[in-house]
Amino acid sequence: MERSLRARPAVRDALEPKAGRDTVRRHNLSLVLRAVRESGEITRAGVSARVGLTRAAISSLVEQLLDGGFLSESGKSFSGQAGRPGTVLKVARTGLAGLGVEINVDYVAVCVVDLAGTDRVRLVEYLDNRGAPPGRVLRRAAHIAARAMSSAAEQELSPAGAALALPGLVSAGTVRQAPNLGWTRTAAEEPFAAALAALRPGLPVLPVRSENEANLAALAELWFGGLGGIRTFLQLTGEIGIGGALVLNGELLRGAHGFAGEIGHVSAVPDGPGCRCGGRGCLELYAGQSALLRAARIDDPNGATAVAELERRARAGDRPALAGLETAGVMLGRVLSGAVNLFDPAAVVLGGIYRPLAPWLIPPAAAVLGTGVVSGLWPASGSRLRASSPAADAARGAAALVVQDVLGDPLAYTARAAAG
Amino acid sequence: MERSLRARPAVRDALEPKAGRDTVRRHNLSLVLRAVRESGEITRAGVSARVGLTRAAISSLVEQLLDGGFLSESGKSFSGQAGRPGTVLKVARTGLAGLGVEINVDYVAVCVVDLAGTDRVRLVEYLDNRGAPPGRVLRRAAHIAARAMSSAAEQELSPAGAALALPGLVSAGTVRQAPNLGWTRTAAEEPFAAALAALRPGLPVLPVRSENEANLAALAELWFGGLGGIRTFLQLTGEIGIGGALVLNGELLRGAHGFAGEIGHVSAVPDGPGCRCGGRGCLELYAGQSALLRAARIDDPNGATAVAELERRARAGDRPALAGLETAGVMLGRVLSGAVNLFDPAAVVLGGIYRPLAPWLIPPAAAVLGTGVVSGLWPASGSRLRASSPAADAARGAAALVVQDVLGDPLAYTARAAAG
Numbered sequence: 001m002e003r004s005l006r007a008r009p010a011v012r013d014a015l016e017p018k019a020g021r022d023t024v025r026r027h028n029l030s031l032v033l034r035a036v037r038e039s040g041e042i043t044r045a046g047v048s049a050r051v052g053l054t055r056a057a058i059s060s061l062v063e064q065l066l067d068g069g070f071l072s073e074s075g076k077s078f079s080g081q082a083g084r085p086g087t088v089l090k091v092a093r094t095g096l097a098g099l100g101v102e103i104n105v106d107y108v109a110v111c112v113v114d115l116a117g118t119d120r121v122r123l124v125e126y127l128d129n130r131g132a133p134p135g136r137v138l139r140r141a142a143h144i145a146a147r148a149m150s151s152a153a154e155q156e157l158s159p160a161g162a163a164l165a166l167p168g169l170v171s172a173g174t175v176r177q178a179p180n181l182g183w184t185r186t187a188a189e190e191p192f193a194a195a196l197a198a199l200r201p202g203l204p205v206l207p208v209r210s211e212n213e214a215n216l217a218a219l220a221e222l223w224f225g226g227l228g229g230i231r232t233f234l235q236l237t238g239e240i241g242i243g244g245a246l247v248l249n250g251e252l253l254r255g256a257h258g259f260a261g262e263i264g265h266v267s268a269v270p271d272g273p274g275c276r277c278g279g280r281g282c283l284e285l286y287a288g289q290s291a292l293l294r295a296a297r298i299d300d301p302n303g304a305t306a307v308a309e310l311e312r313r314a315r316a317g318d319r320p321a322l323a324g325l326e327t328a329g330v331m332l333g334r335v336l337s338g339a340v341n342l343f344d345p346a347a348v349v350l351g352g353i354y355r356p357l358a359p360w361l362i363p364p365a366a367a368v369l370g371t372g373v374v375s376g377l378w379p380a381s382g383s384r385l386r387a388s389s390p391a392a393d394a395a396r397g398a399a400a401l402v403v404q405d406v407l408g409d410p411l412a413y414t415a416r417a418a419a420g
Numbered sequence: 421m422e423r424s425l426r427a428r429p430a431v432r433d434a435l436e437p438k439a440g441r442d443t444v445r446r447h448n449l450s451l452v453l454r455a456v457r458e459s460g461e462i463t464r465a466g467v468s469a470r471v472g473l474t475r476a477a478i479s480s481l482v483e484q485l486l487d488g489g490f491l492s493e494s495g496k497s498f499s500g501q502a503g504r505p506g507t508v509l510k511v512a513r514t515g516l517a518g519l520g521v522e523i524n525v526d527y528v529a530v531c532v533v534d535l536a537g538t539d540r541v542r543l544v545e546y547l548d549n550r551g552a553p554p555g556r557v558l559r560r561a562a563h564i565a566a567r568a569m570s571s572a573a574e575q576e577l578s579p580a581g582a583a584l585a586l587p588g589l590v591s592a593g594t595v596r597q598a599p600n601l602g603w604t605r606t607a608a609e610e611p612f613a614a615a616l617a618a619l620r621p622g623l624p625v626l627p628v629r630s631e632n633e634a635n636l637a638a639l640a641e642l643w644f645g646g647l648g649g650i651r652t653f654l655q656l657t658g659e660i661g662i663g664g665a666l667v668l669n670g671e672l673l674r675g676a677h678g679f680a681g682e683i684g685h686v687s688a689v690p691d692g693p694g695c696r697c698g699g700r701g702c703l704e705l706y707a708g709q710s711a712l713l714r715a716a717r718i719d720d721p722n723g724a725t726a727v728a729e730l731e732r733r734a735r736a737g738d739r740p741a742l743a744g745l746e747t748a749g750v751m752l753g754r755v756l757s758g759a760v761n762l763f764d765p766a767a768v769v770l771g772g773i774y775r776p777l778a779p780w781l782i783p784p785a786a787a788v789l790g791t792g793v794v795s796g797l798w799p800a801s802g803s804r805l806r807a808s809s810p811a812a813d814a815a816r817g818a819a820a821l822v823v824q825d826v827l828g829d830p831l832a833y834t835a836r837a838a839a840g
Contacts, residue, residue, distance in 0.1 A: 265794045344675020371699055
């Protein structure tokens with residue numbers, strides 16, 4: 001029964017209040033800031049009703065958030081509401097922001113998101129990172145990030161931190177393994193932070209965190225995508241490799257070591273050809289970007305234009321392209337059937353290159369799911385297998401993760417917001 | 421960012437305390453009771469140090485728990501501790517208990533567990549429930565449960581409720597599907613409760629809940645097994661079917677509809693023979709009890725003696741038995757490789773009939789895991805694939821679930837404990 005004991009925090013008896021007026025205020029600042037962010041526009045009275053604190057408490061908290069530059073206020077009033085008309089609060093569109101940097105096999109995407117969650121700057125460079133020394137790739141990414149920060153500064157936005165989205169097993173600032181980049185036990189956060197600092201002499205060093213890119217793409221789908229109320233889902237991100245992320249009740253499922261979701265190396269054909277990972281018949285061999293392009297006989301080294309060409313050919317009815325997509329769809333269906341039986345998600349989202357290719361991948365995958373999932377768990381309608389939202393990608397998810405840190409404890413960022 | 425807002429409860433400002441002195445006391449009663457249960461024996465001072473409430477608060481809470489019959493007190497004192505020696509508190513060994521009833525394909529197991537988590541009564545009847553009308557099976561189970569309750573009463577134990585462990589998809593008191601029992605959309609809780617009430621005229625009707633048996637076996641492993649500090653694991657329970665349960669940080673992962681863990685119908689051979697479930701080459705067709713017995717040419721209809729015979733033959737080097745176990749081990753390895761890539765558990769536990777058969781299943785399964793799991797995630801040592809503890813089974817997990825309810829809110833059971 002230790003489970004329950006550890007899971008619940010001790011609610012201290014009123015005999016012993018003490019501990020943490022500061023903590024409570026910090027928490028409440030975050031509560032108010034997030035309530036305003038969720039509402040878009042809201043009066044102080046609205047915030048009070050929403051978070052269940054008194055008007056007096058709200059006014060004091062709002063004042064501090066306005067001073068800190070987290071909120072802005074406009075004279076607009078609501079006549080339809082009870083009580084005297086108030087001014088309207090919004091999350092500030094200038095000041096602190098989040099910087100997201102996705103380093104993938106054939107591109108680097110940088111994104112700056114403001115506190116409201118809006119994409120404000122986006123810079124993508126297509127380049128071949130396969131086999132390049134990690135240090136060079138990270139310096140290049142820092143260069144792109146610095147350029148995006150210059151654009152952000154012109155919009156009076158100043159990132160509070162950066163998050164790196166990386167296509168591999170990421171843990172404690174290090175890429176344990178990113179086979180498609182050719183990285184093994186590679187430190188990522190520190191070299192990136194140092195390279196970025198070198199490009200911005202005299203400016204404060206940005207805190208940098210890192211995360212698996214599929215996980216960040218799934219968070220972006222959760223926060224910005226079209227899932228409606230769905231908060232338990234499985235997301236596949238097709239790239240050179242295939243990333244997977246499991247979201248359970250709105251939280252990333254990371255597993256015991258933080259490496260959950262390695263769906264690209266689940267076997268689709270147990271006695272199939274050997275994969276670099278040591279396994280046999282891995283999904284990636286049939287449904288990864290290289291396999292799809294090879295089947296369609298496209299050998300453009302630029303991934304983005306190659307995938308666009310694949311989509312064009314599929315639309316035109318090109319047989320090799322369609323055959324490759326059919327095979328990939330079947331293999332996706334096989335592996336997803338197992339994953340759905342195990343994890344029971346409310347939806348499966350196909351992102352990355354699978355988004356434009358979904359019209360050809362979903363029908364064969366859905367047919368396999370229809371027979372492969374224990375009956376009743378997966379209605380034949382197939383509406384639960386869907387393409388990701390175009391608004392949701394790993395770079396935006398990374399930037400939003402930084403914004404989430406700020407929203408979660410604005411006090412920790414107050415000096416920077418006021419300075420910025 | 422709604423995620424965070426919903427995830428955290430509102431910490432109300434000290435300007436507005438009110439709400440929930442009762443709730444706090446209820447919670448603290450549970451906190452103290454669980455602290456005593458975890459410690460085995462502890463003084464009031466020890467409880468105070470452990471849960472972080474004042475001595476005065478603890479004394480008042482302990483008094484109420486002693487009055488309610490949840491705790492007992494002995495004169496034994498600790499001279500080694502600071503302060504005056506106190507009497508020692510323990511969880512009561514009489515009074516409220518949990519009743520667990522596992523209804524499986526070829527047996528019914530009933531277990532009564534006291535508040536300390538100790539198995540106090542166990543009654544198992546081997547019978548063939550396949551194809552029998554559900555009503556008759558549930559009445560039979562109630563009969564066995566009533567007999568176990570009589571034994572419990574002789575030990576002055578009175579179940580606070582019952583939990584049914586069922587081999588299928590269980591949701592809201594109904595078995596949606598239990599293919600190996602032949603049940604579809606079958607109400608279980610209510611008919612069982614009614615049958616039990618009919619056997620105990622004049623006594624209060626026992627509240628009954630139900631849960632998938634593999635989930636309960638996994639909870640039993642977590643609470644009573646030999647996992648040490650491991651709290652994220654995957655458990656397979658081999659029976660006629662194969663149950664699967666995922667435990668994440670000590671909590672069952674239920675998925676979007678409560679049906680997660682259906683590992684028996686994950687395909688091990690994508691183009692293999694058809695399974696009753698509609699899929700192809702499901703794990704159950706190679707590693708279920710029927711497949712293992714068929715391969716060994718054992719046709720004893722009694723599952724328990726048949727599995728014992730299989731174990732005997734394997735030990736004696738019988739070729740058909742060993743070949744069947746080898747195949748089952750390989751297929752388990754295939755499906756587990758996918759599950760480990762997806763879920764990243766710290767251990768995989770093999771329970772049910774796999775426990776005695778583990779010496780023959782684990783080596784081939786571990787070999788497949790060694791190449792099928794993305795490198796680094798699954799050390800070749802293989803110590804992370806292990807047999808379940810003999811102390812952990814679904815019936816005990818079911819009984820412990822009821823005990824957990826009592827420990828979680830003792831006040832709700834106070835009258836019954838005192839009366840019992």
